[in-house]
Amino acid sequence: MTNNLINIDNPVFKVRDLSIAYEAGKFAVKDINADVERKTITAIMGPSGCGKSTLLRAFNRMHELYPNIKTKGSILLNDRDIHEMSTIELRRKIGMVFQRPNPFPTMNIYDNVIAGYKLNGIRLKRDERDSIVEKALKDVTLWEEVKDSLLKKGTFLSGGQQQRLCIARAISFNPEVLLLDEPTSALDPVSTAGIEDLLVNLKKEYTIMLVTHNMSQAARISDNSMFMYIGELVEYGKTDAMFTNPSDPRTEGYLTGKFG
Amino acid sequence: MISGKVQVDINNIMGRKKKNIFFLGIVIALSVITVIPIILILGQIIIKGIGQINFNFFVQTSPDSLQAMTAIANNQTIPGGIANGITGTLLIVIVSCMMAIPLGIMIGIYLYENQARKYSNFIRNITEILQGVPSIVLGIISYLWIVKNITHGFSAFAGSVSLAIMMLPLIIRSTEETMKMIPNEIREAAFAMGAPYHKVIFRVLIPSGFSGLSTGILLSISRILGETAPLMMTALGSSVINYNISLPTSAVPLLIWEFYNDPNMISLVWSSALFLMLLVLSLNLLSGRLTANQKTGRKR
Amino acid sequence: MNSDKLTKTILFTASLLVLIISAGIGFSLLEGSMPAFKEFGLKFIITNEWNPREGSEVYGALPFIAGTLITSILALIICLPLAFSTSLFIAEYFRNTRVSNILSSMVDLLAGIPSIIYGLWGFYTLRPFIISLGLSDQGFGIFTSSLILAIMIIPFATSLSTEIISMVPDELKEAAYSLGATRLEVIFYVIVPNARSGIIASYILALGRALGETMAVTMLIGNSNVIPTGLFSTGNTMASIIANQFGEASGLKLSALIAIGLLLFVITGIINSIGKFIIRKFS
Numbered sequence: 001m002t003n004n005l006i007n008i009d010n011p012v013f014k015v016r017d018l019s020i021a022y023e024a025g026k027f028a029v030k031d032i033n034a035d036v037e038r039k040t041i042t043a044i045m046g047p048s049g050c051g052k053s054t055l056l057r058a059f060n061r062m063h064e065l066y067p068n069i070k071t072k073g074s075i076l077l078n079d080r081d082i083h084e085m086s087t088i089e090l091r092r093k094i095g096m097v098f099q100r101p102n103p104f105p106t107m108n109i110y111d112n113v114i115a116g117y118k119l120n121g122i123r124l125k126r127d128e129r130d131s132i133v134e135k136a137l138k139d140v141t142l143w144e145e146v147k148d149s150l151l152k153k154g155t156f157l158s159g160g161q162q163q164r165l166c167i168a169r170a171i172s173f174n175p176e177v178l179l180l181d182e183p184t185s186a187l188d189p190v191s192t193a194g195i196e197d198l199l200v201n202l203k204k205e206y207t208i209m210l211v212t213h214n215m216s217q218a219a220r221i222s223d224n225s226m227f228m229y230i231g232e233l234v235e236y237g238k239t240d241a242m243f244t245n246p247s248d249p250r251t252e253g254y255l256t257g258k259f260g
Numbered sequence: 261m262i263s264g265k266v267q268v269d270i271n272n273i274m275g276r277k278k279k280n281i282f283f284l285g286i287v288i289a290l291s292v293i294t295v296i297p298i299i300l301i302l303g304q305i306i307i308k309g310i311g312q313i314n315f316n317f318f319v320q321t322s323p324d325s326l327q328a329m330t331a332i333a334n335n336q337t338i339p340g341g342i343a344n345g346i347t348g349t350l351l352i353v354i355v356s357c358m359m360a361i362p363l364g365i366m367i368g369i370y371l372y373e374n375q376a377r378k379y380s381n382f383i384r385n386i387t388e389i390l391q392g393v394p395s396i397v398l399g400i401i402s403y404l405w406i407v408k409n410i411t412h413g414f415s416a417f418a419g420s421v422s423l424a425i426m427m428l429p430l431i432i433r434s435t436e437e438t439m440k441m442i443p444n445e446i447r448e449a450a451f452a453m454g455a456p457y458h459k460v461i462f463r464v465l466i467p468s469g470f471s472g473l474s475t476g477i478l479l480s481i482s483r484i485l486g487e488t489a490p491l492m493m494t495a496l497g498s499s500v501i502n503y504n505i506s507l508p509t510s511a512v513p514l515l516i517w518e519f520y521n522d523p524n525m526i527s528l529v530w531s532s533a534l535f536l537m538l539l540v541l542s543l544n545l546l547s548g549r550l551t552a553n554q555k556t557g558r559k560r
Numbered sequence: 561m562n563s564d565k566l567t568k569t570i571l572f573t574a575s576l577l578v579l580i581i582s583a584g585i586g587f588s589l590l591e592g593s594m595p596a597f598k599e600f601g602l603k604f605i606i607t608n609e610w611n612p613r614e615g616s617e618v619y620g621a622l623p624f625i626a627g628t629l630i631t632s633i634l635a636l637i638i639c640l641p642l643a644f645s646t647s648l649f650i651a652e653y654f655r656n657t658r659v660s661n662i663l664s665s666m667v668d669l670l671a672g673i674p675s676i677i678y679g680l681w682g683f684y685t686l687r688p689f690i691i692s693l694g695l696s697d698q699g700f701g702i703f704t705s706s707l708i709l710a711i712m713i714i715p716f717a718t719s720l721s722t723e724i725i726s727m728v729p730d731e732l733k734e735a736a737y738s739l740g741a742t743r744l745e746v747i748f749y750v751i752v753p754n755a756r757s758g759i760i761a762s763y764i765l766a767l768g769r770a771l772g773e774t775m776a777v778t779m780l781i782g783n784s785n786v787i788p789t790g791l792f793s794t795g796n797t798m799a800s801i802i803a804n805q806f807g808e809a810s811g812l813k814l815s816a817l818i819a820i821g822l823l824l825f826v827i828t829g830i831i832n833s834i835g836k837f838i839i840r841k842f843s
Binding site for chain 3: 276277279280283284286287288289290291293294295297298300301302304305363366367369370371373379380383385386387388389390392393394395396397398399400401403404405425428432456457458461482485486487488489492493496513516517520529530533536537540541544
């Protein structure tokens with residue numbers, strides 16, 4: 001494994017010897033060691049089934065929803081072991097966006113953005129709420145389009161707009177990290193471009209980790225890239241360097257389209 | 261950025277976690293409470309009923325009050341059995357099936373073949389309404405139609421009619437659902453071979469859907485086996501074994517009701533209740549088995 | 561070709577029978593209740609008297625309408641927390657586990673028990689229990705009947721809710737978890753709002769079932785023809801008065817009983833239609 005990004009300065013995450021198994025002996029992710037750089041976009045890429053989503057979801061302990069998944073090793077967020085925090089505290093520092101846009105269908109747009117607060121039982125004053133919603137929607141460049149329809153349910157929005165709404169929902173909480181699991185694979189090229197521009201903007205405030213099956217997307221917007229293959233972290237380094245001069249033959253094979 | 265970051269409130273998190281566990285506890289407790297009655301009921305019936313079940317139980321007719329009283333006074337088991345009830349139930353249910361099954365299957369097939377029509381939706385709605393009619397109202401209806409006008413007196417046939425109307429919606433619904441699960445290619449292949457419609461129905465559709473149809477039939481039979489109220493005003497009951505459908509006839513639930521009303525017959529109450537329960541449960545199990553076989557694609 | 565047409569006609573005619581039977585039911589009930597309505601007018605529905613004395617017969621349906629509504633609604637109230645918990649147990653907390661399958665089968669068993677057997681158990685076990693708790697002298701009455709009814713309708717309330725709850729998409733739940741919600745919060749802020757109409761519909765259908773229940777209630781309600789005044793007072797329901805008195809009734813009394821049957825038919829029909837309507841509208 002070629003890893004240029006270990007023991008760097010002030011990383012957001014430190015991953016040490018992380019392995020995740022769905023069944024006894026069957027590892028989806030094996031012996032991952034990596035640091036994640038602050039306020040950058042880190043892309044996780046690789047062929048289908050390489051474990052990239054599994055790795056991503058380990059960062060906010062989503063695997064605990066499924067009791068047959070076992071995790072070994074550690075992940076530190078700002079030098080604190082994430083398994084020693086409560087999941088609630090952890091997930092308030094980490095926002096997640098999923099592959100298919102999934103705004104809550106029974107809530108209107110306004111309530112969707114503020115859903116994180118409502119679910120956590122945090123009551124805000126009216127003007128606080130309004131300003132949070134406005135800022136989040138402005139940050140995802142959705143404000144102008146929906147500011148007059150905040151009380152409508154989000155079902156009339158296009159796929160790209162719905163996904164931006166989901167990003168707004170995830171960042172309304174001011175997390176430190178934003179995890180995105182193939183956020184544009186269900187969207188058309190124009191919406192995809194919009195989301196990519198948005199992410200580049202957002203990295204000024206948030207550390208972004210992005211699983212993508214589209215290597216050109218990784219090349220376009222990420223600062224660092226992880227290449228995974230059959231559960232292992234094969235190569236991890238600065239995106240430009242990796243794409244122009246991959247160190248591992250497997251990385252090169254993937255990037256040149258020999259497989260994947 | 262809003263004024264200040266939202267503080268992670270440790271107390272709030274602990275409180276929410278406590279509520280979370282507490283609620284889970286309540287859900288588990290209430291779920292357990294929900295199943296306690298079934299254990300109690302089955303347990304009681306088995307324990308109390310098993311004593312009186314013997315060979316005579318099945319072949320002798322029900323005793324009258326005097327016989328029962330005498331036996332109790334002499335500390336003997338009550339003579340007699342529920343043969344009149346068993347044969348009566350058999351008679352009534354068979355006649356019900358003869359009416360409801362062909363009719364229900366035909367209507368189910370009609371609905372399946374004419375899915376999108378407005379008329380079909382209308383019939384489906386009416387069928388659903390019919391399904392919700394309380395059984396005692398159907399007893400009244402059968403009384404008015406059959407007891408009053410056709411058999412001029414209480415009769416097994418009247419009982420069968422009321423039960424048949426109860427079975428009908430269930431059979432219609434399960435037939436349509438079963439037919440929908442048959443791959444359309446099979447049906448089209450049959451037509452493409454030039455087979456006449458009725459042959460397609462009898463030689464292809466019904467055999468293909470056999471287990472689904474049987475499940476629906478078994479379930480509707482188990483539904484009507486325990487019905488008492490409509491029979492009280494149609495078949496009325498009888499102390500003898502009867503095979504004439506125009507005469508009053510006994511049935512197992514009716515006998516249970518009679519025994520219940522007579523303080524001398526208590527032990528017979530439990531044994532007949534046990535018998536009825538076993539009958540209903542075995543039909544349910546059988547239809548469950550059929551469904552499972554259907555799902556795994558095995559033939560019975 | 562000809563035989564095909566014949567087959568189609570036969571099938572169509574069969575379907576007509578559903579219409580004929582249903583129309584016939586409505587018609588016969590109306591016809592049979594005419595004498596009662598002619599004699600007492602529509603006030604029959606709100607008359608609180610049931611007096612079969614020869615020469616001054618007065619019949620009114622009010623005590624029984626009250627009995628039916630009170631027992632059924634009380635049964636629904638008792639059944640609600642139990643059925644809701646059981647649905648959550650099966651469809652959410654322990655979804656796809658062995659325990660949940662066992663629980664589910666046991667609830668199905670509850671549905672298969674005939675009404676008269678519930679009545680027997682109620683009479684021989686529940687009643688003495690209630691007497692021993694000192695709640696009532698005889699053990700009959702509204703509370704006992706409602707309790708038995710509640711147990712009887714639990715499977716109906718549970719099965720539809722369970723289905724609807726398990727159909728809430730995983731991604732919505734995951735989104736809520738990723739925002740830091742606890743399981744309880746996911747249930748109340750995501751699952752219930754999305755399953756709301758199905759859950760409500762299942763309770764309405766359970767209510768419809770309770771309204772028509774006859775045997776168990778007849779055996780436990782105490783059979784007095786008055787509007788029940790307290791939780792443990794006796795009474796009668798529409799179904800139980802018919803069950804009790806239909807056998808030897810004739811003339812005006814018979815017509816009054818048929819009229820009550822008509823009312824029961826109408827009330828049950830309305831409640832069931834509301835339930836089905838809600839399912840259709842929101843799914």
